Amino acid sequence: MTNTQQLKTDVLVVGGGTAGTMAAIKAKQANPEAEVLILEKANIRRSGAIAMGMDGVNTAVIPGNSTPEQYVREITIANDGILNQKAVYQTGKLGYEVIQELDSWGVKFQKDTYGNYDLKQVHRVGKYVLPMPEGKDLKKILTRQVKRHKAKVTNRVMATRVMVKDGRAIGAVGFDVRNGDFVVIQAKAVILCTGACGRLGLPESGYLYGTYENPTNAGDGYSMAYHAGAELTNIECFQINPLIKDYNGPACAYVASPFGAYTANAEGHRFVSCDYWSGQMMLEIWKELNSGKGPIQLKMTHLDEDTISEIESILWSNERPSRERFHESRGENYRTHGVEMHISEIGLCSGHSASGVWVNEKGETTVPGLYAAGDMASVPHNYMIGAFVFGRLAGTNAIEYVRDVEHLEPDIDWLAAEKARIYKPMQNPDGIPHTQVEYKLRRIVNDYLQPPKNTYKMDIALNKFINYHDTLDLMGAKDPHELMRCMEVHFIRDCAEMAARASLYRKESRWGLYHYRIDYPEKNNQEWFCHVNLKKEDNNMTLFKRPVEPYIVDVNLEKEVYDVKVTSK
Amino acid sequence: MALTTQRVDVPVIVDESKCLEKCNACIEVCPLDVLVKNPETGKAYMKYDECWFCLPCEKECPTNAITVQIPFLLR
Ligand SMILES: Cc1cc2nc3c(=O)[nH]c(=O)nc-3n(C[C@H](O)[C@H](O)[C@H](O)COP(=O)(O)OP(=O)(O)OC[C@H]3O[C@@H](n4cnc5c(N)ncnc54)[C@H](O)[C@@H]3O)c2cc1C
Ligand code: SF4
Ligand code: SF4
Numbered sequence: 219m220t221n222t223q224q225l226k227t228d229v230l231v232v233g234g235g236t237a238g239t240m241a242a243i244k245a246k247q248a249n250p251e252a253e254v255l256i257l258e259k260a261n262i263r264r265s266g267a268i269a270m271g272m273d274g275v276n277t278a279v280i281p282g283n284s285t286p287e288q289y290v291r292e293i294t295i296a297n298d299g300i301l302n303q304k305a306v307y308q309t310g311k312l313g314y315e316v317i318q319e320l321d322s323w324g325v326k327f328q329k330d331t332y333g334n335y336d337l338k339q340v341h342r343v344g345k346y347v348l349p350m351p352e353g354k355d356l357k358k359i360l361t362r363q364v365k366r367h368k369a370k371v372t373n374r375v376m377a378t379r380v381m382v383k384d385g386r387a388i389g390a391v392g393f394d395v396r397n398g399d400f401v402v403i404q405a406k407a408v409i410l411c412t413g414a415c416g417r418l419g420l421p422e423s424g425y426l427y428g429t430y431e432n433p434t435n436a437g438d439g440y441s442m443a444y445h446a447g448a449e450l451t452n453i454e455c456f457q458i459n460p461l462i463k464d465y466n467g468p469a470c471a472y473v474a475s476p477f478g479a480y481t482a483n484a485e486g487h488r489f490v491s492c493d494y495w496s497g498q499m500m501l502e503i504w505k506e507l508n509s510g511k512g513p514i515q516l517k518m519t520h521l522d523e524d525t526i527s528e529i530e531s532i533l534w535s536n537e538r539p540s541r542e543r544f545h546e547s548r549g550e551n552y553r554t555h556g557v558e559m560h561i562s563e564i565g566l567c568s569g570h571s572a573s574g575v576w577v578n579e580k581g582e583t584t585v586p587g588l589y590a591a592g593d594m595a596s597v598p599h600n601y602m603i604g605a606f607v608f609g610r611l612a613g614t615n616a617i618e619y620v621r622d623v624e625h626l627e628p629d630i631d632w633l634a635a636e637k638a639r640i641y642k643p644m645q646n647p648d649g650i651p652h653t654q655v656e657y658k659l660r661r662i663v664n665d666y667l668q669p670p671k672n673t674y675k676m677d678i679a680l681n682k683f684i685n686y687h688d689t690l691d692l693m694g695a696k697d698p699h700e701l702m703r704c705m706e707v708h709f710i711r712d713c714a715e716m717a718a719r720a721s722l723y724r725k726e727s728r729w730g731l732y733h734y735r736i737d738y739p740e741k742n743n744q745e746w747f748c749h750v751n752l753k754k755e756d757n758n759m760t761l762f763k764r765p766v767e768p769y770i771v772d773v774n775l776e777k778e779v780y781d782v783k784v785t786s787k
Numbered sequence: 788m789a790l791t792t793q794r795v796d797v798p799v800i801v802d803e804s805k806c807l808e809k810c811n812a813c814i815e816v817c818p819l820d821v822l823v824k825n826p827e828t829g830k831a832y833m834k835y836d837e838c839w840f841c842l843p844c845e846k847e848c849p850t851n852a853i854t855v856q857i858p859f860l861l862r
Contacts, residue, residue: 261815396820433837
């Protein structure tokens with residue numbers, strides 16, 4: 219018999235990572251009387267993308283260095299015009315306050331000798347990268363603030379579905395991944411902050427959890443928002459990153475290029491003019507690798523000893539500190555070797571590209587009472603500061619919203635059905651292990667969905683993903699931990715189907731490699747200058763065009779095309 | 788279904804002579820929840836081979852009992 223835990227709160231935050239901790243803190247600041255609960259699959263002290271801190275802020279708009287308008291313009295161009303500028307503007311406008319507040323909590327950002335933030339240029343135009351050489355305690359500091367603000371935290375509970383009644387979000391259900399309890403939380407508003415879909419493609423190493431994204435983030439929020447009836451957008455705009463070959467961290471030009479490092483082909487020549495991650499840059503990398511001039515590398519061998527030591531000390535203490543032992547075990551050294559780079563597995567992530575749950579400039583999804591923030595909420599190129607900004611917006615706006623609404627009782631039959639769905643693998647402990655079911659699913663993703671995309675391959679993929687429901691039914695779990703992984707595979711399947719359908723729907727190429735279609739190789743603004751949105755309607759996945767919101771910052775996209783190709787080599 | 792148990796090389800090594808029976812630090816912080824205590828010995832070990840090699844377990848261990856290796860497939 220499964221035990222059931224019933225909880226009640228005003229605002230429920232699902233996922234206590236970057237965006238989630240900030241959402242809870244801001245909700246409590248806005249109304250200390252309100253009950254705010256963070257539901258976290260792991261432990262908020264060390265969870266999510268920034269579990270080990272961060273090397274720097276990628277998108278800091280700091281007065282004197284850049285303006286929110288300049289930032290919106292740069293992201294508009296980098297994202298080929300498809301964005302809600304009002305939402306991106308928020309990141310530009312509120313990012314500085316976020317940094318100042320984090321600073322006041324003890325987060326360390328790099329400053330010059332005058333005490334000013336010491337920004338670096340990595341983007342094509344403008345300085346937006348703020349190094350954090352001592353960024354390793356970020357998550358511990360946020361956890362302290364969550365406690366100080368008296369937000370409640372329930373660790374090791376994984377949410378599986380948002381509860382919806384009368385068209386609005388009324389809570390969430392899930393289970394305790396250690397003792398297996400069924401958990402039902404009633405809430406007046408729900409903020410989804412569950413991060414990226416990092417386990418969509420399979421890394422070439424074949425190791426399921428060797429992904430760029432923290433593998434706890436399996437697209438949970440994408441799937442939960444979908445089943446709650448919310449719109450998702452730009453799903454065909456995949457996340458693909460230039461990483462160290464075989465290792466799941468960036469090479470990392472953001473840290474090293476301000477010191478003079480650069481991305482080069484095997485001959486040592488530059489082939490991209492800008493190291494800021496974009497689909498256009500990834501397309502150049504893909505072409506270079508396929509031109510016979512690969513492998514490609516981050517070149518540092520020309521730098522002096524002091525500079526290399528400094529780069530190493532940053533790269534080996536934060537974010538992905540295990541890279542030191544990775545290089546060591548292969549006998550590689552930055553003084554003598556370029557860092558071999560390669561193309562990562564595909565994923566969904568607005569923090570890096572643009573795929574996510576549709577949100578407006580208040581962090582609202584299209585379902586009343588349901589908010590989203592961070593990597594899963596579609597605000598292009600939002601990165602860490604964008605996650606904080608939208609956590610903050612969602613937290614404060616949710617508090618405003620809950621003033622006028624009451625708790626609603628969940629539907630008993632719906633709860634029973636969800637409970638049966640969750641615990642099914644436990645009834646079949648000798649079923650196929652989640653590892654094999656997941657491996658096969660993600661191999662199909664690689665084989666048929668990885669760009670360059672083509673219709674024949676994607677049709678096969680879609681068919682396989684639809685039929686994969688039957689395979690999921692064969693999965694078995696021996697304990698609640700395995701059950702967690704099984705339910706993640708369900709999320710991954712949902713994301714794979716969304717990725718295939720959205721990619722088939724948009725019949726053009728856009729965002730460089732992220733949506734590069736062999737059969738429609740050109741950009742077609744006439745027909746496709748719009749979002750491709752999708753949602754669940756009568757149990758079907760429906761796709762449709764959604765117009766781009768009117769711009770608030772003028773950009774002439776005919777003239778300003780994002781181009782990072784280096785022609786003279 | 789017919790199943791078998793295969794041997795795998797796991798990335799996390801615990802030096803049992805240093806692991807404290809009353810401590811739970813590594814188990815509490817692991818984002819993938821893959822470390823547990825052996826009920827018989829009271830020592831921590833990696834039960835599931837699902838590691839992001841992110842290192843919180845190693846950093847938070849009070850006695851430096853943990854070593855995280857790069858998983859064999861990537862090494
Ligand atoms: C390796 C790496 C390096 C990066 N480097 C930089 C950088 O240098 N600069 C920069 O600005 N940005 C960087 N980013 C991006 C930035 O870290 C992210 O955009 C940001 O942290 C995303 O925040 P989030 O809250 O959306 O996700 P996360 O912080 O990952 O939080 C998601 C949380 O949800 C929890 N969760 C997931 N599913 C469930 C569920 N079903 N139920 C309950 N809880 C759940 C997870 O455990 C996690 O705690 C990097 C990202 C990665 C992965
Ligand atoms: S390295 Fe990270 S994922 Fe692996 S056991 Fe340690 S804390 Fe867990
Ligand atoms: S943190 Fe160290 S001492 Fe504590 S349980 Fe883990 S291995 Fe043992």
